[in-house]
Amino acid sequence: MSTRSTTARGRACARPKPVLAAVLAVMLLLTGCVTQQGGTTGKLGRAADEVESSLTSAELGLEQEQAGLTLPGAVDTLLENMLKDVNKAASKMGKLSPKDVTERDQQRRALELTGEAEQALASARANLQLPTSTPGTSAESDIQKLSRLADTIGSATEGWTR
Amino acid sequence: MNENGKAPAGKVLDAILHLLDRQIKDTEGLVVSVVDDLEISLPDDGRTLDADAEAPMLTNLLMGPTLATRLFGGQPPPERMMRIPWSDVARVGTVLELRNRAEGLPVRWVEHWLRDHVIARIPGGRHDPE
Amino acid sequence: MKRLLGVALGILTAIGGFVDIGDLVTNSVVGARFGMGLAWVVVIGIIGICAFAHMSGRVAAVSGRATFEIIRERLGARAAGANLLASFFINLMTVTAEVGGIALTLQLASSITYLAWIPVAAFFVWLVVWRVKFKILENVTGLLGLCLVAFAVALFQLGPNWLDLAGQALNPTVPGNESPWTYWYYAVALFGAAMTPYEVFFFSSGAIEEKWGPKDVAQSRINVLVGFPLGGLLSLAIAACAAVVLMPQGITVSSLSQVVLPVAEAGGKIGLIVVLVGILAATFGAALETTLSSGYTLAQYFGWTWGKRHRPAEAARFHVSMIATLLVGIAILATGVDPVMVTELSVVFSAVALPLTYVPILVVANDPQYMGDAVNGRFLNGLGTIYLVIILAAAIAAIPLMVITGAGA
Numbered sequence: 001m002s003t004r005s006t007t008a009r010g011r012a013c014a015r016p017k018p019v020l021a022a023v024l025a026v027m028l029l030l031t032g033c034v035t036q037q038g039g040t041t042g043k044l045g046r047a048a049d050e051v052e053s054s055l056t057s058a059e060l061g062l063e064q065e066q067a068g069l070t071l072p073g074a075v076d077t078l079l080e081n082m083l084k085d086v087n088k089a090a091s092k093m094g095k096l097s098p099k100d101v102t103e104r105d106q107q108r109r110a111l112e113l114t115g116e117a118e119q120a121l122a123s124a125r126a127n128l129q130l131p132t133s134t135p136g137t138s139a140e141s142d143i144q145k146l147s148r149l150a151d152t153i154g155s156a157t158e159g160w161t162r
Numbered sequence: 163m164n165e166n167g168k169a170p171a172g173k174v175l176d177a178i179l180h181l182l183d184r185q186i187k188d189t190e191g192l193v194v195s196v197v198d199d200l201e202i203s204l205p206d207d208g209r210t211l212d213a214d215a216e217a218p219m220l221t222n223l224l225m226g227p228t229l230a231t232r233l234f235g236g237q238p239p240p241e242r243m244m245r246i247p248w249s250d251v252a253r254v255g256t257v258l259e260l261r262n263r264a265e266g267l268p269v270r271w272v273e274h275w276l277r278d279h280v281i282a283r284i285p286g287g288r289h290d291p292e
Numbered sequence: 293m294k295r296l297l298g299v300a301l302g303i304l305t306a307i308g309g310f311v312d313i314g315d316l317v318t319n320s321v322v323g324a325r326f327g328m329g330l331a332w333v334v335v336i337g338i339i340g341i342c343a344f345a346h347m348s349g350r351v352a353a354v355s356g357r358a359t360f361e362i363i364r365e366r367l368g369a370r371a372a373g374a375n376l377l378a379s380f381f382i383n384l385m386t387v388t389a390e391v392g393g394i395a396l397t398l399q400l401a402s403s404i405t406y407l408a409w410i411p412v413a414a415f416f417v418w419l420v421v422w423r424v425k426f427k428i429l430e431n432v433t434g435l436l437g438l439c440l441v442a443f444a445v446a447l448f449q450l451g452p453n454w455l456d457l458a459g460q461a462l463n464p465t466v467p468g469n470e471s472p473w474t475y476w477y478y479a480v481a482l483f484g485a486a487m488t489p490y491e492v493f494f495f496s497s498g499a500i501e502e503k504w505g506p507k508d509v510a511q512s513r514i515n516v517l518v519g520f521p522l523g524g525l526l527s528l529a530i531a532a533c534a535a536v537v538l539m540p541q542g543i544t545v546s547s548l549s550q551v552v553l554p555v556a557e558a559g560g561k562i563g564l565i566v567v568l569v570g571i572l573a574a575t576f577g578a579a580l581e582t583t584l585s586s587g588y589t590l591a592q593y594f595g596w597t598w599g600k601r602h603r604p605a606e607a608a609r610f611h612v613s614m615i616a617t618l619l620v621g622i623a624i625l626a627t628g629v630d631p632v633m634v635t636e637l638s639v640v641f642s643a644v645a646l647p648l649t650y651v652p653i654l655v656v657a658n659d660p661q662y663m664g665d666a667v668n669g670r671f672l673n674g675l676g677t678i679y680l681v682i683i684l685a686a687a688i689a690a691i692p693l694m695v696i697t698g699a700g701a
Contacts, residue, residue, distance in 0.1 A: 050546075257357075
């Protein structure tokens with residue numbers, strides 16, 4: 001009646017220590033060997049990719065809004081989220097420390113374009129709140145602006161993540 | 163190990179495997195508690211027993227604060243120990259079943275306190291779910 | 293006829309109840325970055341959850357004991373206590389993610405910020421746990437969750453290249469701009485999203501709540517074997533939608549508003565409304581399940597009276613602990629932390645916690661002292677052992693992968 005229970009408990013107790021040590025050792029080894037690719041340029045490139053993705057998402061959302069395919073809450077939330085993402089990407093870019101002139105130029109350019117992205121998204125979101133008949137605002141122009149910016153960022157940061 | 167002379171079938175039980183950490187249910191199947199520790203009638207001044215002295219008997223099931231002391235050491239003060247006498251145990255299976263109902267037992271005080279001070283204050287607490 | 297309806301209800305509820313916020317977010321993220329290249333993980337996860345959910349229900353029905361009671365009995369108070377700490381923490385993370393998911397969905401529908409919806413969502417989760425009967429809770433959220441089929445409908449409306457999608461699934465490759473480490477990190481995350489640990493606690497405790505007999509076990513087998521795979525197809529549809537609409541445009545998913553973009557694209561306002569109802573139901577249902585699981589695990593370890601079948605006055609500690617859990621969840625979300633990030637972390641940590649729950653179930657399912665004659669057959673044991681290896685591998689690999697990839701960055 002008594003032996004089976006001991007095996008389960010015994011197994012549970014015998015496993016922890018050596019296994020844990022092995023796992024920790026492997027973890028440390030791996031984190032030491034594998035570093036994120038690319039250094040500063042790579043990190044800038046990845047952040048720029050995020051900005052591009054946010055701009056494209058916003059563009060898609062606005063196109064859906066134009067075509068009557070979506071709900072006001074959905075597109076407004078989308079723009080709010082994308083703006084937040086771009087802000088985060090901008091602060092990530094700002095925190096990097098460039099090692100030479102090239103990297104410093106890259107950081108400057110990336111931050112510049114990201115700043116434009118933030119402005120474009122913020123104004124697109126503000127325009128959404130306005131009634132459609134207000135002159136001078138057009139979802140079309142917002143969409144085009146976002147699209148253009150996305151392309152600019154894409155080509156400016158081409159190859160940075162390699 | 164302990165020989166359980168009071169259980170109906172006179173089975174031999176391993177106290178750690180079959181009693182410790184087991185659920186205790188009352189006659190109506192309501193969960194009373196879990197066996198957090200066991201109290202045995204050993205002299206606690208650490209004397210070795212004579213070979214022909216009376217064998218130590220299981221006196222009580224313990225629950226509540228004894229869980230923490232069992233895991234981390236020490237002993238709770240006697241007033242805080244929650245006991246169920248071994249004589250109240252009717253059956254030993256995968257669960258321990260008592261002879262009496264849960265209501266009268268002192269172990270229920272946390273449950274009752276929370277019931278009276280928290281649950282009763284929230285509307286609907288005394289109704290069955292619908 | 294009535295029996296047929298009952299069976300149908302069970303299956304439909306299982307389908308609708310399969311997906312939660314973890315599945316939604318992770319499948320969409322993966323679909324946008326890897327296409328259908330991780331579809332095989334979903335398949336493995338589905339088979340696993342089918343086997344273990346059913347096993348835990350059967351163990352509970354036959355032995356009359358719920359999972360955490362058994363864990364404490366078999367592992368002893370100390371090991372089970374450590375298990376409880378880990379399981380409860382991860383469960384808490386999942387509760388937070390689900391409540392966050394409810395709030396995000398309501399924001400999508402209303403334009404009112406999700407922060408305002410958080411207390412509302414938590415309140416209604418609590419209210420249902422407090423007052424509503426188990427069966428009703430399962431059925432309503434399960435059936436409404438079927439609205440998630442809008443993802444599948446949208447996929448068809450988008451007219452994708454099916455051969456291409458199938459090719460991605462059957463011949464998985466890591467895209468050029470992604471590293472293999474990230475691929476495997478998301479494999480673990482997807483696995484954790486499919487095989488949620490709380491499912492085991494919920495299933496086994498539910499079996500006892502509803503006093504399952506052999507007929508119920510048989511019914512549950514049908515529900516699980518038919519319902520879960522169909523639910524898994526919904527997961528794949530979510531990934532495919534992202535693969536078809538978002539991946540070509542270089543969009544990576546970081547918010548729920550992006551997850552639904554493909555459905556709006558294909559199905560317009562109606563499609564979007566339907567899918568939002570589905571997401572709301574699925575996350576609400578999952579929030580209920582995880583909240584109950586936190587109550588179940590604590591109560592079963594400490595020996596409190598537990599169960600929704602009792603009125604709250606009879607299970608005071610059980611209910612107080614769930615209220616406390618929800619309050620902590622609200623507090624975490626109120627700090628402004630991104631609920632989607634909480635979700636992404638919760639699925640990875642779920643993968644780490646899987647062995648804690650599944651190993652005891654597998655062991656007890658073979659113990660005649662609990663199961664009598666109904667111990668696992670050879671097939672189920674074989675399957676269980678294979679999955680044990682997979683689960684342990686995923687659990688060990690999860691944290692290192694998270695560190696290496698910077699949580700999938």
